[in-house]
Amino acid sequence: MTSTEQGRRKYDELADRYEEIFPYVAEVGKLLVEHASPPSGARLLDVGAGRGAVARAALSLGCTVTAVDASQGMVERLACDFPDIEARQMDAGALAFPDASFDVVAAGFVIQVLPDPDVALAEAHRVLVPGGTIALSLEKQSVGRLRWLYELAAEYFGTPVPSDNDEDNGAVSSAQLDALLQAADFTNLATIPVEMPVSLANPPALWDWLTPRGLAEAVNALPAEQAESFRNRFLTQAETMQSNDGIALDFRATLHKAQKPCGQPASI
Known part of the structure; x- marks a missing residue:
C-alpha cells in the first residue's frame, strides 16, 4: 500500500x-x-x-x-x-x-x-x-525564520526541533x-x-494559519495554565517576528x- x-x-x-x-x-x-x-x-x-x-x-x-x-x-x-x-x-x-x-x-x-x-x-x-x-x-x-516556534513547541510538547x-x-x-x-x-x-x-498580516493570522495544521489541537490538550502561557509566548515572539521584516513563511x-x-x- x-x-x-x-x-x-x-x-x-x-x-x-x-x-x-x-x-x-x-x-x-x-x-x-x-x-x-x-x-x-x-x-x-x-x-x-x-x-x-x-x-x-x-x-x-x-x-x-x-x-x-x-x-x-x-x-x-x-x-x-x-x-x-x-x-x-x-x-x-x-x-x-x-x-x-x-x-x-x-x-x-x-x-x-x-x-x-x-x-x-x-x-x-x-x-x-x-x-x-x-x-x-x-x-x-524548512525551519527558516520560524525556528523560534519549533523551539517553543519543543519546550511545551517535547517535539524535536527539525x-x-x-x-x-x-x-x-x-x-x-x-x-x-x-x-x-x-x-x-x-x-x-x-x-x-507566504506572507501573513499579523500574529493572529499566523495562529490561524497554524490552527488546522495541529497547533490548536496540541495547545488545547495542555493544562489550562500551560495553554495560556504558550499562547502568550507565541504572540509575543510572533510580534517580534513581525517587527523584524514581517511574518513571512x-x-x-x-x-x-x-x-x-x-x-x-x-x-x-
Missing part, C-alpha cells in the same frame, strides 16, 4: 478547504505542469490530485486529464469542480489502468507522504507510454527522489527549485521531470 487509512481520513476532512489551508499548492501545480510541458491533447494522469491544482493547469493546456486520489472526499470535489476530467478513488501504488495508458503522469506534493514511493513510481512507469514523462513536486522541509536538512528529518530529499526515479528506470532527469514565501519545493525510455516495454 502507498497510502494509509489515517491519511485518507485526514484528506477527507480537508477536502473542502485544502487549497485555503495550503494556498501555494495551486501555483506550484501550474509550475509543475509547465515543467512537464505536455502538448495539447496529451493524456495526463494526475496522481494524488487533491483539489485539482495539477488537473486545472493541465486542462488549460488542452490535455485530456484523468485524476485519482486515495481520498473519496477529494474525488467527490474533483468530480464536482471539474466535470471535464475522469476522477476516481485509487491508490498510487495500485493504478487500475492498462500498461502504456498515459503520455504524462504527474503528482503534486504526493511522493513525500507515501510510505512506499518506489511502488508508486513503478506503477507510474508501467502506465506511461515509452517516451512518456513523469513530473513530481516535492515539498522541502533541521534545515531534509534527510536529518527523515523526509525525502531532492537527491533521494532523483535516485528513486533512476532506480525506477526513468532517464533524462531535470530538477528545478521553487521558492514560494519560507516555503520551498523542487520540481522533478524524467522520461520513460523510448522503445521500452510498458512493464519492467
Whole structure:
C-alpha cells in the first residue's frame, strides 16, 4: 500500500478547504505542469490530485486529464469542480489502468507522504507510454525564520526541533527522489527549485494559519495554565517576528521531470 487509512481520513476532512489551508499548492501545480510541458491533447494522469491544482493547469493546456486520489472526499470535489476530467478513488501504488495508458503522469506534493514511493513510481512507469514523462513536486522541509516556534513547541510538547536538512528529518530529499526515479528506470532527469514565501498580516493570522495544521489541537490538550502561557509566548515572539521584516513563511519545493525510455516495454 502507498497510502494509509489515517491519511485518507485526514484528506477527507480537508477536502473542502485544502487549497485555503495550503494556498501555494495551486501555483506550484501550474509550475509543475509547465515543467512537464505536455502538448495539447496529451493524456495526463494526475496522481494524488487533491483539489485539482495539477488537473486545472493541465486542462488549460488542452490535455485530456484523468485524476485519482486515495481520498473519496477529494474525488467527490474533483468530480464536482471539474466535470471535464475522469476522477476516481485509487491508490498510487495500485493504478487500475492498462500498461502504456498515459503520455504524462504527474503528482503534486504526493511522493513525500507515501510510505512506499518506489511502488508508486513503478506503477507510474508501467502506465506511461515509452517516451512518456513523469513530473513530481516535492515539498522541502524548512525551519527558516520560524525556528523560534519549533523551539517553543519543543519546550511545551517535547517535539524535536527539525533541521534545515531534509534527510536529518527523515523526509525525502531532492537527491533521494532523483535516485528513486533512476532506480525506477526513468532517464533524462531535470530538477528545478521553487521558492514560494507566504506572507501573513499579523500574529493572529499566523495562529490561524497554524490552527488546522495541529497547533490548536496540541495547545488545547495542555493544562489550562500551560495553554495560556504558550499562547502568550507565541504572540509575543510572533510580534517580534513581525517587527523584524514581517511574518513571512519560507516555503520551498523542487520540481522533478524524467522520461520513460523510448522503445521500452510498458512493464519492467
